[in-house]
Amino acid sequence: xxxxxxxxxxxxxxxxxxxxxxxxxxxxxxxxxxxxxxxxxxxxxxxxxxxxxxxxxxxxxxxxxxxxxxxxxxxxxxxxxxxxxxxxxxxxxxxxxxxxxxxxxxxxxxxxxxxxxxxxxxxxxxxxxxxxxxxxxxxxxxxxxxxxxxxxxxxxxxxxxxxxxxxxxxxxxxxxxxxxxxxxxxxxxxxxxxxxxxxxxxxxxxxxxxxxxxxxxxxxxxxxxxxxxxxxxxxxxxxxxxxxxxxxxxxxxxxxxxxxxxxxxxxxxxxxxxxxxxxxxxxxxxxxxxxxxxxxxxxxxxxxxxxxxxxxxxxxx
Numbered sequence: 001x002x003x004x005x006x007x008x009x010x011x012x013x014x015x016x017x018x019x020x021x022x023x024x025x026x027x028x029x030x031x032x033x034x035x036x037x038x039x040x041x042x043x044x045x046x047x048x049x050x051x052x053x054x055x056x057x058x059x060x061x062x063x064x065x066x067x068x069x070x071x072x073x074x075x076x077x078x079x080x081x082x083x084x085x086x087x088x089x090x091x092x093x094x095x096x097x098x099x100x101x102x103x104x105x106x107x108x109x110x111x112x113x114x115x116x117x118x119x120x121x122x123x124x125x126x127x128x129x130x131x132x133x134x135x136x137x138x139x140x141x142x143x144x145x146x147x148x149x150x151x152x153x154x155x156x157x158x159x160x161x162x163x164x165x166x167x168x169x170x171x172x173x174x175x176x177x178x179x180x181x182x183x184x185x186x187x188x189x190x191x192x193x194x195x196x197x198x199x200x201x202x203x204x205x206x207x208x209x210x211x212x213x214x215x216x217x218x219x220x221x222x223x224x225x226x227x228x229x230x231x232x233x234x235x236x237x238x239x240x241x242x243x244x245x246x247x248x249x250x251x252x253x254x255x256x257x258x259x260x261x262x263x264x265x266x267x268x269x270x271x272x273x274x275x276x277x278x279x280x281x282x283x284x285x286x287x288x289x290x291x292x293x294x295x296x297x298x299x300x301x302x303x304x305x306x307x308x309x310x311x312x313x314x315x316x317x
Contacts, residue, residue: 024083034058047185053167079100081191085125092126125188148228
């Protein structure tokens with residue numbers, strides 16, 4: 001079952017600033033494989049960082065070193081400021097008055113609110129095939145992205161094996177999903193001040209993302225469908241009216257395709273021996289902490305058999 005957490009509000013400026021990994025003020029291009037090749041490990045299917053192992057090349061470092069963010073406890077609370085989404089990532093949600101994170105490595109996870117001042121804005125960047133954040137620990141978390149894999153989709157993935165203390169990623173494999181499952185991963189939360197707008201807008205102008213998508217005064221509540229969790233926070237999406245209309249249209253068109261179901265990933269022989277695919281032939285019931293669905297299926301990747309995604313790894317406790 002999902003954990004019930006008490007929420008603590010942090011107001012100390014130095015404490016809040018300590019979670020800033022640094023700026024992303026130039027065009028950041030992460031390898032395409034970070035989001036197109038998924039990782040299957042610890043009964044999770046994820047992109048980029050969510051469990052161990054993960055590819056360091058898939059992480060936005062800001063001003064930190066890869067070794068500084070390697071511990072799992074470094075993934076409960078973090079943000080980048082001032083920052084803009086990397087290329088190929090898009091704003092999945094904006095935060096109006098506060099930013100929520102889950103502190104890990106302290107026994108029972110704790111939820112913390114970081115109040116946003118009147119001059120501070122915050123948003124969550126996710127891969128372009130994800131259109132909203134993902135509630136974790138029974139609350140609307142700050143930086144987890146999720147999308148669904150539907151029946152018939154072709155999936156490209158790795159299934160790492162542990163040899164001593166070292167993970168062997170192995171070669172990418174391909175399988176076809178026979179049921180609905182969830183793909184999760186740590187997103188990139190970005191903050192900026194009103195004084196950063198001119199500088200960041202010039203960076204955004206070099207991408208297909210208009211800065212208006214970040215600073216728009218329009219905001220809607222993210223549609224939360226099929227959740228048994230009571231807490232739904234007022235996280236909005238700061239987008240233009242056209243983007244809002246497109247999001248709602250996609251939501252209603254795909255709504256009938258969602259349903260709660262067991263995760264059934266039937267692995268078929270692809271580029272590897274079938275015996276190596278046995279770990280993916282799983283059938284597990286999603287508990288409340290994993291029972292979330294996204295209103296958008298993963299798009300088809302050019303050059304692959306069906307909607308394919310790629311990825312690296314990480315770890316959440």
